[in-house]
Amino acid sequence: MDEMLTLDNVSLSYQTIHGETEALRGVSFDVAKGEFVAIVGPSGCGKTTVLSVVAGLLKPTDGAVVLDGKRVDAPGGNVGYMLQKDTLFEWLTISKNVELGLKIQKKLTPESRAYAHSLLEKYGLAEFAEHLPGQLSGGMRQRAALIRTLAFRPKILLLDEPFSALDYQTRLSVAENVSGIIRDEGVTALLVTHDIGEACSLGNRVIVLSPRPATVRKIIDIPLPSGPEKRREHKRFGEITNGIWKELKN
């Protein structure tokens, strides 16, 4: 299979004056091109650490991360990182926010700008392009944040509990929305969550991590049709989430 991301035996320990915290121990997995992989694990187990390592923000103590055939050891502008809070810059208009990555990477050309704006257009935010983020609803902001990460065409999208700041109703519709955009654009994505239902409704595969130090406990294929809503209504959905829940528990 055509791999986009490979983690090979990645270990990481945080060093502080008070001592050492072992966060990851020998974590290995692959993500194929165009695949959507979800990671679940108990709180504090090292999920965010996995994403930071993939983004090159942290250097593994041991092991290697390979993104699209190249070893990652510093932020290279190849990942689109989406955080729990949308972190739109409140002093920039939506369109300026969306162009931010392009500007940072000095890739802002008429073509790239047109692409960014076509995304806004396609996903219903064109009329708000000149608005400030504070004037948009939580769901719209999350969509804008997603478009911002897509605008510079990253090789992989890293999503760190991107919906957890939203209330339950909004969360379902935004998840539906966001996963639709990711599928449409054919982006490879790695999602971190502690919500098993969310993982199963979005991922092609779900990686279950152990408590800290995180090791890969199991990798589960989700053999369901795509689309969160369709999945949640599928008769096997409960059985699969239960299986993952049991895996997390023991």
Place this chain on the structure above:
Amino acid sequence: MKRKIMTPHEKYLKEVRRGKIIIKLWQFGLLAAMLGLWELLTAVGAIDAFFMSSPSRIVMTFIDLAAGGEFFYHIGVTLLECLIGFAVSMVVGSIIAVLLWLSVGARKVAEPYLVVLNALPKIALGPLIIIWVGSGMKAIVLMAVLICIVVTVISVLEGLCATAPDKLLLLRSMGANRFQLLRYAVLPSALPTFLSVTKINVGLAWVGTVMGEYLVSGAGLGYLIVYGGQVFKTDLVMTATVTLCVLAGGMYALTALAEKLLKRRNKKRGAGQVQ
């Protein structure tokens, strides 16, 4: 005749407007009452106008001084010293703060120095200042700068360091370098702090200037106050003091206005509210 029926919101707005007017009336009323009482008590001789001066004598003194033209020279000198002191501390102080932000090492090394400099009563440096730069305008400006700059460095640096870590993380994941972090996240986040430091410095620059003039000057409002005190001309002291009040207040009002305009401009860039 039909009275126009007000909606609850219109009623609310009317109440708010009324409240504002009442506050303004009280503010002016209080001033008028104090001035009136002062005038009255000196007029009937209950207090001695020689020591206390009086509103009418202040006005007369002002007219006399203004007619001579020399008064405006003194105002000009003080204003110039204050503006230079203010501008230099804002610019140099902010640059130092940015440099300290860029280098974590330098920031840690500088910290105890900033703390001590901040705690030090700058007036204690007066004699040294005179030895170093002489007893001219330079000394006065230096005094103003010393008083403003430490606060500027400390507060602006605090504002720069308060940038949301999430925003920095996001930019770093996009591959931003330190200067891009500064330009795209840190400086814009620190803008409100910068504006409040500006307002604080408007006040401090006046403190520094007058303090400097007490120390060395041969001209300026501070000089007039000291001179008036020495020769027991209470009217002159009071007139110069009132002029200082008006100037400092005016400069503060200008700063507040500039801030308001800046905020409005920022808001305007995102048109109408979306529901």
